Amino acid sequence: MRAEATQLKIYDSLAGDKRNFVPLKEGFVGFYVCGPTVYSNVHLGNCRTFISFDMVCRYLRHLGYKVRYVRNITDVGHLVDDADQGEDKIAKKARLEQLEPMEIVQQYSLDFHHVMAQFNALPPNIEPTATGHIIEQIEMIQAIIDNGFAYESNGSVYFDVEKYNESHPYGALSGRKIEDLMSNTRTLDGQDEKRAPLDFALWKNAAPEHIMKWPSPWGVGFPGWHLECSAMSTKYLGEEFDIHGGGMDLKFPHHECEIAQGTASNGKSPVKYWMHGNMLTLNGQKMSKSTGNSILPGELFSGNNKFMEKPFSPMVVRFFMMQAHYRSTLDFTSEALMAAEKGHDKLMEAMKTLQDLKPAGESTIDVPGLIGQFYKAMNDDFNAPVLVAQLFEAVKFINGVRDGKQTISKDDMEALQIAMQNFVVEILGLETTVEGGEDKLAPVMDLVLELRQQARENKDWDTSDKIRDGLAAAGIVVKDSKDGSTWS
């Protein structure tokens, strides 16, 4: 473990405050994140949440924790309308496209994995699916029934919220009172199976035409959406685990229900630290599939969309996200992305420069102190934007050394090289090498630049500018300096 690990503070949504992070088991972290429902292409807002928690996981590992990162795939049980009414999302899509539900699941799971790889998000250690854990869910339902917190009705099973609330506060995570919830609940049709409107489904009976269904002690049916996360987190991380992450919009009711289910089945509140990432907006409006104010990652990378002036690479988008705190909303605009692109390129350029620096004498700044600032930023509830600000302090210094205006000692240079690699590449997850096929291009470019240099020495500006302009048209930028020309 790194010494800095003891300084980590995490904002816990349930406590409503930053708390020192102390894992349940020293050296280990159990980490669960609510994954996507794979009934359509993953959109950019979803991606932000997963990228935020990817950064969290990377930092925990950097500190020396052995992290078991579990992120589920929801492939059944998530209904399109009211939580206990309406059609299963996967089944609806399958019906519309005349496909097997599992074809839908496969198609969008592959898309999800592809996009996450483009964003350089590490895969979780375990990625369980709801349909793969029907037995575990049935067992948990039975335990909740046995403990008196759920009842069967017409082949379905519902969680008895009022009964639960007598002994445990329901609504603590989202700051709600059960009286307010009851007075605000709409009365919907077809809820006569439930004793009270607040009750939520643990198991739903399935009509004969329903495609995705399994036998259970209560008849043929399918599990309720909230249950899978409880069942799978318990199976892989235990009845109590360290960190649970997800989007803000899942706080209520989804995570509230998870707390209730965990507590009702084994008597323990399941999660030590609740973390919630904030939403993404597009031109100031919430990104939402239903309103059309939404952009797919692929559309952003290709430029094939009506919101952005140009395409942006996955790493630029990731860098842009890292410039905002995960608990703040972040607005996607063309202008903001273009600014981020320049900043990203500047940082990456400095990463290369750092490798070729010539150490000499004493350092003109306090390098260990600067590296300490990196840790200080991340230890303050994963404050990546402050980290980025500190990284740019390093960039300024690196460029100063390169230009001979500052100096760096050998020890400091090696320490800075390691630290920058750690924070930029390992923790923020920004890849420094993305181009392929550079092997053959490099010697060609050496030749081209040599020819141009000859032209410049002969003051043949027409030729040298022609070469530069021609390369620019091909997307290669030539930069001249005293020591010769470079390209990128």
Place this chain on the structure above:
RNA sequence: GGUCCUGUGGCCGAGGGGCUUAGGCACUGGUCUGCAAAACCAGUUACAGCGGUUCGAAUCCGCUCGGGACCUCCA
């Protein structure tokens, strides 16, 4: 309607009672350059409005106005 969050300079975004002129982008001037780009140096623009608490508020409290989230599917 209920609960909660939020409003920072041209833009994005940290911070959060008295030394951060945070940082990035943009802009202006300068250095360098054959010119340019890149680098570097310097500089400009700020805490929605009104009232209150305080020796002192962008930072706390109240109200007003604006934005948003959840309360129904969404990360």
